[in-house]
Amino acid sequence: MSTAKVDPVTRAAIDWMLRLESGQACPSxxxxxxxxxxxxPAHLAAWQRVAGVLKTPVxxxxxxxxxxxxxxxxxxxxxxxxxxxxxxxxxQGGLLLLLLGLAGAGLVDRVTPLAGLTADYQTATGxxxxxxxxxxxxxxxxxxxxxxxQFSNGQRRVRLRxxxxxxxxxxxxxxxxxxxxxxxxxxxxxxxxxxxxxxxxSLASVQQHSVLLDTLGGxxxxxxxxxxxSFTATQIDPQTPTSRSQTDWLQGRVELHDEPLSALVEALRxxxxxxxxxxxEAARVRVFGVFALDNTAQTLNTLAQTLPIxxxxxxxxxxxxxxxR
Amino acid sequence: MDPKSLLANxxxxxHAWLRGWLSRxxxxxxxAADLAQDTFLRAWDxxxxxxxxxxxxxxxxxxxxxxxxxxxxxxxxQSYLEQLAELPPAFAPSAExxxxxxxAIEAIDRVLEGLPSRVKRAxxxxxxxxxxxxxxxxxxGVSLATVERDxxxxxxxxxxxxxxxx
Numbered sequence: 185m186s187t188a189k190v191d192p193v194t195r196a197a198i199d200w201m202l203r204l205e206s207g208q209a210c211p212s213x214x215x216x217x218x219x220x221x222x223x224x225p226a227h228l229a230a231w232q233r234v235a236g237v238l239k240t241p242v243x244x245x246x247x248x249x250x251x252x253x254x255x256x257x258x259x260x261x262x263x264x265x266x267x268x269x270x271x272x273x274x275x276q277g278g279l280l281l282l283l284l285g286l287a288g289a290g291l292v293d294r295v296t297p298l299a300g301l302t303a304d305y306q307t308a309t310g311x312x313x314x315x316x317x318x319x320x321x322x323x324x325x326x327x328x329x330x331x332x333x334q335f336s337n338g339q340r341r342v343r344l345r346x347x348x349x350x351x352x353x354x355x356x357x358x359x360x361x362x363x364x365x366x367x368x369x370x371x372x373x374x375x376x377x378x379x380x381x382x383x384x385x386s387l388a389s390v391q392q393h394s395v396l397l398d399t400l401g402g403x404x405x406x407x408x409x410x411x412x413x414s415f416t417a418t419q420i421d422p423q424t425p426t427s428r429s430q431t432d433w434l435q436g437r438v439e440l441h442d443e444p445l446s447a448l449v450e451a452l453r454x455x456x457x458x459x460x461x462x463x464x465e466a467a468r469v470r471v472f473g474v475f476a477l478d479n480t481a482q483t484l485n486t487l488a489q490t491l492p493i494x495x496x497x498x499x500x501x502x503x504x505x506x507x508x509r
Numbered sequence: 510m511d512p513k514s515l516l517a518n519x520x521x522x523x524h525a526w527l528r529g530w531l532s533r534x535x536x537x538x539x540x541a542a543d544l545a546q547d548t549f550l551r552a553w554d555x556x557x558x559x560x561x562x563x564x565x566x567x568x569x570x571x572x573x574x575x576x577x578x579x580x581x582x583x584x585x586x587q588s589y590l591e592q593l594a595e596l597p598p599a600f601a602p603s604a605e606x607x608x609x610x611x612x613a614i615e616a617i618d619r620v621l622e623g624l625p626s627r628v629k630r631a632x633x634x635x636x637x638x639x640x641x642x643x644x645x646x647x648x649x650g651v652s653l654a655t656v657e658r659d660x661x662x663x664x665x666x667x668x669x670x671x672x673x674x675x
Contacts, residue, residue: 190668198664202657205635206642237667238620238636241613245637248610252602258592259614260633264626265588459638463600496597506597 196220197230207308214304253461257502303330303345310455310478312436317342320354321361326380326433327454327477335359347454348380350391350431367417368399373406378431387414389429427451436478445469445493449505456480462505466493469507515558519568520549527568534576544579548572585618586611620667631656632663 190198200217203209209217221228249256307313307325314324318335325331329347340361342351353361353372361372363379365386370379376392388397389412397405401418412429414421423429427440427447438451446467453460455477469491475483484503488495494508510518527548531541548571552558561567589611593601602610617637621629631649634640640648646656 190665194668195665198661198668201664202642202660206657233668234664237664238617241616242637244609244613248602248606248613252600252606254596254600255602255606255610256638258589258596259610259617260637261592262585262589263614263618263621263633264630265584265591457644461600498596504597504600 191230193226193230194233197227197234200231201234211304249459253459253504254498254502256459257498304332306330307347309457310480312433317354319356319359319361322352322354324350324434329454344379344381344386346381348378348433350376350378350434352376367415368397368401368403371396371398377407378429380428382414385414385416387412387423387428389413389423389425389431391431432474433477437474437476439474440471442470442472445471445487445491445505447471448475448487451475452477452480452483456503459502460505461502463507465507466505469493510559512553512558516549516553519552519558519561519564523564523568524549526565527572530569531572531576535579540579544572544575547575551575581618581622582615585614589614621663624663624666627651628659628663628666631659635660 200220203213204217221231245256245259305313305315305323305325307327307329310327312324312326314322317323317333317340319340321340323331323342326348329349330345331349332343332345334341334343336359338359340356340359342349342361342363344363344365349363351361351363351372353375355374361375363370363372363377365379365381367386370377370388373394373396375390375395377388377390377395380387388395388407390407390409392409394406394408397403397407397413397415397420399415399417399420401416403415403418403420405413405420407413410425412423412425414423427438427443428450430439432439433451438448440448444467446462448471449460449462449467452475460480471487471491475486477483484495484505487493488508492508494506496504496506498504524545528541528545531544532538535541535544548568551571552561552568593607617633621632624632627649631645634645634648635642642656642660643653646653649656
C-alpha cells in the first residue's frame with residue numbers, strides 16, 4: 185500500500201514518537217511535547233493511536249518472552265522469513281554491542297511508551313546519573329530508571345516511574361521530601377535512602393537515619409538505618425539485607441553472599457542492551473563475589489568460567505544462561 | 510429474490526465445483542472444504558449477492574485470496590516452528606504460549622503486509638524488541654535518517670489500515 189495516507193494530527197503524533205524515541209530529545213522538547221498533548225484532545229487521541237500500533241500482539245509476545253525466553257526473536261525471524269532482505273550484510277555479536285555502547289542508546293519499554301518518554305529525568309540502559317535538585321538534594325538514578333520532580337511550597341515530591349533511585353536529602357523542615365511509587369510513598373526523616381520500583385512491588389532501604397513508609401492501602405511503618413522492606417499497596421515485608429537492598433550500584437558493582445544467580449541477573453539486566461534470560465535451573469545456582477555492572481558481557485564470561493553455567497548469545501539481542509551439562 | 514435464497518442458489522450451483530477447484534490447488538480435502546465454506550461466508554458478508562454476474566469468476570477470485578492468506582499463514586507458522594526448533598529445550602514454551610505467539614505473529618503479519626522487507630525489519634526491531642533507531646541503523650548498515658523514514662512509513666501504513674477497517 186504505497187499510497188497510505190493519514191491525517192496531519194496523526195502524522196504529527198508519529199513525528200513526536202520518532203523524535204522522543206530517537207534518544208536525542210532534550211528536556212525542553214519534552215515540555216513542548218507535553219504542551220502539545222494537553223493542547224487539544226485530538227492530539228492525545230492521535231498519540232494513543234500511534235502508541236497503540238501493534239500493542240496487543242506485541243504485549244502478548246512480551247508476556248510469552250518473560251515465560252519462555254527467545255520467543256520475541258523467533259517471532260521476528262518468522263515474520264521476516266517470507267521476505268528476502270537485499271542490501272548489506274548485517275553486523276554480528278560483539279561488534280554490534282560495542283557500537284551500541286558507543287551510541288549510548290537505551291531500550292524503551294514499548295508496552296507503555298508514555299511512561300519513560302515523558303519523564304523529567306531518565307537513564308538509558310547501562311547509564312547512571314546523579315542530579316542536584318533545586319533544593320540541593322542529590323538524586324542518583326540507576327540504569328533504566330525514570331522520575332518526575334514535583335516541588336511545591338508545601339512538599340518536595342519525586343515520582344519514581346520505573347527503576348531505582350537513591351537520594352541524599354537536603355534539610356528543609358518546612359517541606360517534607362517524599363518519593364512515590366505505584367504502591368505507596370516513602371517520606372524522608374532527614375536521610376539517605378533508596379527506593380526501587382519493581383514490576384508489582386516496591387522496595388525501600390535506608391542508609392542513614394530513617395524514613396516513614398505509607399502504602400496506598402494505608403499500611404504504615406518507620407524504617408531505620410540498615411533496614412529494608414518490600415511493599416505492595418496492602419502489605420509491608422521486612423527483607424534481610426541482600427544485594428537487592430544494598431546500594432553498591434552507586435559504585436557500579438553488585439556484591440552477593442550466597443545468593444541465587446537470578447539475583448545477579450536482575451542487577452545486570454538494566455545494564456544489558458538486549459534481552460538477558462536465565463533458565464529456572466540456572467537461576468538457583470548460588471553465587472558469591474563482587475561483580476561489575478558496567479560490562480555485562482565480561483561479567484557473564486567470568487561467571488561462566490567459575491560457575492557450572494553456560495552463556496550463549498543468540499545474536500546481539502538475546503543472551504541465555506543455562507546450567508552446563 | 511431475498512439474500513438468503515440468493516446464497517442458497519449460489520451454494521447449490523457452485524459448491525461442488527468450487528470444492529473441486531480448491532482440491533486441485535491444496536491437495537487436502539479438509540482444507541478445500543474449509544476454504545470453500547469460507548468463500549461462501551465472504552460472499553455472504555459482502556452483501557452484494559444480487560450484483561454477482563459471473564458467480565464462478567467471483568467465487569474463484571475470493572477463494573484465491575483466501576488461499577493466498579492460508580499459504581501465507583502456513584509459511585509463517587512453518588518458519589516460526591523452525592525458529593522454535595533452534596532454541597535449547599530448556600527454553601521451550603508451553604503449548605498455550607506457542608498458540609499465543611502464532612496468533613500474535615499472524616496479527617502482526619496482517620498489519621505489516623505490503624511493506625518492503627527493510628521497512629518491516631526496522632519496524633519489528635524497533636517495536637518488538639525495543640531496539641533504538643541508532644542501533645537499527647548500525648545493524649542494517651543504513652543512515653539514521655533512512656531508519657527514521659522507514660519507521661515513519663511503517664507507522665503510516667499501520668495507521669491508515671486501522672482507519673479503513675475500524
